[in-house]
Structures are given as structure tokens and as C-alpha cells.
Amino acid sequence: MKDLFRGELVRFTLEEPETAAKAELRWTHDTELHRLLDGDPAQLFSEKKIREWIEKQSADSSMPERYSFSVRTLAEDQYIGFLGLWVDLIHSEAWVGLGIGEREFWSKGYGTDMMKLCLQYVFTELCLERLSLGVHAYNPRAIRSYEKCGFRLEGRTRGDVLREGRRTDSLWMGILRAEWMQMQNGDRT
Amino acid sequence: MFDIQTQLFESQDVRFAPIDHEKDPEVEARWTHDSEFMRMIDTVPARPMSAALIRKQYEKLEKQVEEDKNLYHFMIRLKADDRLIGKAMIHRIEWTNGNGFIRLGIGMATDQRKGYGTQALRMLLRFAFAELNLYRVSASVPEYNEGAIALLQKFGFVQEVCRRKSLERDGRRWDLYFFGLLNDEWRNQPQAALPKSIGTVVSGVTPQRHEVEG
């Protein structure tokens, strides 16, 4: 059985709330990062508040509907980001959201590696049927990464987000288990 | 045209109203026992609920409306006898982006196919676009809810997303659609206008089932 939490560049782990909160505090100051990830206004929260949320999330993680991972690089063992899963148990579908807080790790394949690890976890350990995500149209780097992982574009909600005086769409992408399995079999031949 | 005279919450046969904490739980509890209806209107499993539980949910809902300030909820009542026939809401509102999701449902089969859903949706959209000033609204509908799809399309909603095989029900998987309507699109339609005086006949095709969810 493969190590589910070990990819080629990164591994999944769970940071202690103290470490996680300190890193996330720093990351919240990077508004470009926030704007790539979220549609709600950028905000600054105290380390205390962030830590409370992380602790609550750890408690939630014991429920089968929520999975949270911290991400560390294999080479330097550096804590660089996070990945979260929200699972709909009835319909066997999950939503994924991920982010790399440490900018020097952008555009180097780390995001793709994180997503590949996530896909393996979702389809072979959680045994779900579908993984979904939403991404901003102004985040082509992420879109390309997701396409590489096998996600297909399923549509766009028009003018969903207003930022810097411009309206942009949200893109919705999804991958089915059968599609992912086919990709894996393709790799083996 | 600056029309503040036409009532936002009144239509020909139906009106929007607040929750009646005493009488409404019984009515809604009955709807939850109709699994055909519940499976049309929601993706969560159908689950029959007692009036007591519904009453608790109403309290949570009103608290949410007050605290979160990102949802508006209306009961739909028949003007003739003041009976509760359905519910409508705009939720998941993102104020900075000007978007939200709509949900609407008419509970009993005997109240459907009478144009009430059309009237309710018309009011809901006017509220969303002319009062909340949203840029766009979305609705999510399973592919098997043909009535809701027809109603949305009648109001100019465009199918924007097909979330493939997102739902499982009755032993198979179904697609879930996102429909979207922009404020500009709504504004330019004849259906947008409410009758100037109540009593004007409202024309339109009556759809089958007009439960839409968001």
C-alpha cells in the first residue's frame, strides 16, 4: 500500500495550532494570495483569532465531512501551505480548496503535486465519486495546474466577482472517479 | 422609470409574508412527509420532520437572518385564504460581489400548476435586483427537475455550469446545473414588470413543478 501522504515534492501533515497560526497570520498579509483564493474581502485577523479557528477546525476534522491538511516540502521540510476537503457523504462528492502561502514555492509544481496527492486520497481512501472546485478566471496558474491533474471545466458563473473595478467569472471544475482511474491506468502503460 | 409605488411583496394571487411561528410549522412539517416534493427541492436526503423540529428551525433561521445579514427569507401565502403555500429565499449573498443564490418552492401538488411559482419568482427577482441591487443571481437545479428548469428559462436564466454526476438518487447519478441571471438581463425583459394595479391578468405558461433550489 502506498504512503497516501507523501507525494513527489510535498507531504501532508498537520501542524500544531501554534505553528499553523503564526504562518497563517503572515499569509493573511499577502492580499494577492487571498484574492487568488477567495471571493470575500481581504481582512486581517489576530493571531489569537486565527488560532481559535484552527483549533475548531481540528475538532471538526474528526467529522467525516471535513478533512484538513498542512503541507510541507519533502526537501526542506518547510511548512508552505494547506489543503482542505469538504465532503458530501450522501452524494459521495467533495470540494477542495488549497493554497501555498510561501511565494517562493509558486509556479514550481508544488500545487500540482498537492492536488495529485489529494486526488489519490479522495478516490482511493475516501472512495468518493467526484471532486469539485471553484477557481477565479483571473488565476490562470491554478487553472492550468488543475487541468494537468485531470479536472474538466464544467462552466462559468458570469461576473461573479468584482475586484479593482472589474467583473470576472468563477470557473467550476470537476473530475470523476472513472476519469481519474483512467488517467492512472494510462500512466502505467 | 422610478417606480416605488408597485408593491414588492404583493402579486395577483400570492404575497410574500413573514413566518407565522404558530401555524406554519404544521404546514411545513406536512411537506417534509412528501418525499417526491422534498427530492425535487433539495439535494439533502428527504427526512420527515415534526412541527416541533420545524419550529426550532424557524428560530435558527430568523437568528441567521439577523446575524449573518446575507439571507432574505419569505413565506409565500395565498391571498384568498392567507394559507401558506410555499417559501422563497435569497441566500449566500456576497455584498461586495453583488451576487446571491435563490431558492423557491410550492409545497403541495394541488397548489402547483397555477402560476403561483411564476408570480413568486417574479417578486423574488424584483427584490433581488431592484431592492438588494445584486449584479446577478444563481440557482442550482438537478437535471431531473424539468419544471424548475422551464421556469428559470422563462425568466431568462442561462445555464452556466453542468456539475457532472454530482448527485446520486434512485440508484443513479445526475447532473446538477447552475443557472444565472444578470441584473441587466432581468431589466430588459417584459416578465420583469409587475402589474401596475393588482387585478391585471398576468399571462404566461404555467410550468409543471417550479421548485428551484440554490
Add this chain to the structure above:
Amino acid sequence: MKDVLTGKLVRLAAFDPEEMSKAFTRWNLNSEYQRLSNSDPTRMPSAKRNAKWMEDRVAELSPARYHFSIRTLAEDKLIGELGLDVVDWSGRDAFVGLGIGETEYWGKGYGTDVMNVLLRFAFTEINLRRVTLSVFEYNPRAIRSYEKAGFRHEGYLRNFLNRAGHRWNEIYMGILREEWMGLNTDTAG
């Protein structure tokens, strides 16, 4: 979309803690009913204590737990209760427990009808892959009712119960989705 709460003799309705706790108190006066349902020694908990415990469970609205009251279609009479507990999401297996408290409805096909409705709900609305139940060896009426609904014997815990001066087995039965679908070919698929 099909109706998944109505059978030929009964329908599954809301589990109202106040109504049910009163009914339980009445049904539990019948020690035969208790001995068929429970492995604990028979006792008589107060209606009030039952109600609070039930209220909390029902209000949870957990995707893993479903409680129903059983009502006759003819007279809309409350005759019993039913619970479905998802034990394991990756295996999609749930445990079902049902009891018909009104003894005049025993041996008339009501149990089988309830189970048929429950299985449709379990397999086409909660999307489970199997349903499990346990039944005492000295309850042949129930065993036959479950066999009629399609359950198969899967094993038994030997000498699990000690009652009336004798040791009894607890029998485990299960039904798979494919098996149920084979018996109910009117399901879309």
C-alpha cells in the same frame, strides 16, 4: 422522483420525541415487546427521560442517523418506530432497528412492508451499499419477515443472550444494494 417514504400498508413519518416517548412507555409495559427488542434486562424508563434523549438525537439532523415513526396508511395510526444508523461511510453500511409496539399488527405483513420502504430509502436516497440488522434467535416472526424483504443470514454471535434459563444466539443478517435492486427492478438505473 419516486416516493421513498410510503409502502403498501405503512408510511415512514416524523419521529416526534414527545409523542414517541409516551408511546414507548406504553409499549414497554409489554415485556414480550421488550424482550424481542432489547438485550438489556427489561425495565421501565420514564417518558420524560426518553423524550430528552430522543429530542437531542433527532435535532442533530446528522446525515448518519435517521429516526422514523411508523404509521398505518389506513388509519394513520402510530404503530412503531424505526432507526437507521450509518456505521461506516467508506463501506456505506448502516444498521437498522425497528420495533412494532402495537401487538395487533404483529404477524400481518406490516414488518415486511416497513422493511421494504426502509430499504428503498436506504439504497436510493441515502445511497448505501448494504444494510445490516441483528435479531434474536427466539424471534422467528421477525427473522421470517426480514428474509422476505431480502435479508440473508450472515452469521450469529453464539450464546449472546441469557434469558428464561437458556442461552440464545444473536443473528446477523444483511442485504446488499445489488441484491435489493435485483428484487426491485422498477428502480431507475
